[in-house]
Amino acid sequence: MISKKMENMVANSSAIRAMFEEGNRLAKLYGQENVFDFSLGNPNVPAPEAVKKAIMEVLAEEDPVVLHGYTNSNAGYEDVRRAVAESLNERFGTKFHFENITMTVGAAGGLNVILKALLNPGDEVIAFAPYFGEYRSYTNNYDGVLVEISPNTVDFQPKLDEFEAKITEKTKVVIVNTPNNPTGVVYSEETIQKMAAIMEAKQKEYGTEIYLVSDEPYRELAYDGVEVPYLTKYYDNTIVGYSYSKSLSLPGERIGYLVIPDEAADSEKLINAANVATRILGFVNAPTLQQKVVKACLNEKTDISYYDRNRETLYQGLNELGFECIKPEGAFYLFLKSPIEDEKAFCAAAKKYNILIVPGSSFACPGYVRLAYCVSYETIVNSLPKFAELAEEYKDIREQKA
DSSP states (O other), X not given: OOOHHHHHHHHTOOHHHHHHHHHHHHHHHHOGGGOEEOOXXXXXXXXXXXXXXXXXXXXXXXXXXXXXXXOSSTTOOHHHHHHHHHHHHHHHOOOOOGGGEEEESHHHHHHHHHHHHHOOTTOEEEEESSOOTHHHHHHHHTTOEEEEEXXXXXXXXXXXXHHHHHOOTTEEEEEEESSXXXXXXXXXXXXXXXXXXXXXXXXXXXXXXXXXXXXXXXXXXXXXXXXXXOGGGTOTTEEEEXXXXXXSSOGGGOOEEEEOOTTSTTHHHHHHHHHHHHHHTTOOSSOHHHHHHHHHTTTOOOOTHHHHHHHHHHHHHHHHTTOEEOOOOBTTEEEEEOSSSOHHHHHHHHHTTTEEOEEGGGGTOTTEEEEEOOSOHHHHHHHHHHHHHHHHHTHHHHHHHO
């Protein structure tokens, strides 16, 4: 008999993964080119050529016993952590040193490490809807309580009045994700400044420490010159979780890092706790080969012009068909308003045309659907006639609303 906690997790298993598996099934029936799968945020731009070159050089030049062995610290290779810190300092004007960096098994591994290090049972973790659904699972892993801030469907910037009202003496962590999954919105500097001021005031009011955890796998995917604020510059108790899954198109390699600045409360203890959490959660250390590879590729970026073309074509096409959505500023997701209240029924209707999209309720935002446009350009173009057929089904409803 599995645990009660896992029974609930299995019952509520990811709708995104289920839709992706359905896409594979439909592709076998109708052919890959006739299935328009927008379900999974799996990068489809190849990793930069420098990544392949770095892998070959590391394998050729490093002592294999050392390369494939455990690292001296669970936090990762010191030279890699130093290189990451120096790169961040150069980019953002920070003053990190290697001890501030913990190499992690992707951003997801990093979030689990930091939540393990911070949470006591019953501690509250605040997330702004719409949010990546696994935040609930990660919080539940350590007996925390996830507190949702309802979505601001005007521009999807956080609702700061509600945020301020929902902070309590039990609030330990606030998670932000910008550029955001699923909306593609980038939180503005003004939003971050106001959020930081609220958290500073609440810390003083309750005499507690509230940590801002910035989940940043999409940092490098920002369009039209949009600036993504670096959050440690606005609030001392900030911890950054980063992944190379999207910036270098390496989602399966599971490599990222945590930044725990000296300015964060109890930073030395927290750094040590993250080190131990990496071990006791079973990660032990981040993949050694990939640590060396990302060190060699810190200045490399995936070609986001590919995603940008998809973004422009899909956004323009859906708008012309009468669908309502905001233009994404980053990441590779588009959040579309369902023409009917039950967005799951809308997703089911879309599937009749072999269009696979994810219901917004998976992100705590019912009434919307997410499209991941990290697909081939041909998929975008060829899907639009099918979206036109789907739009025709709801033409009368849209006209009544208009």
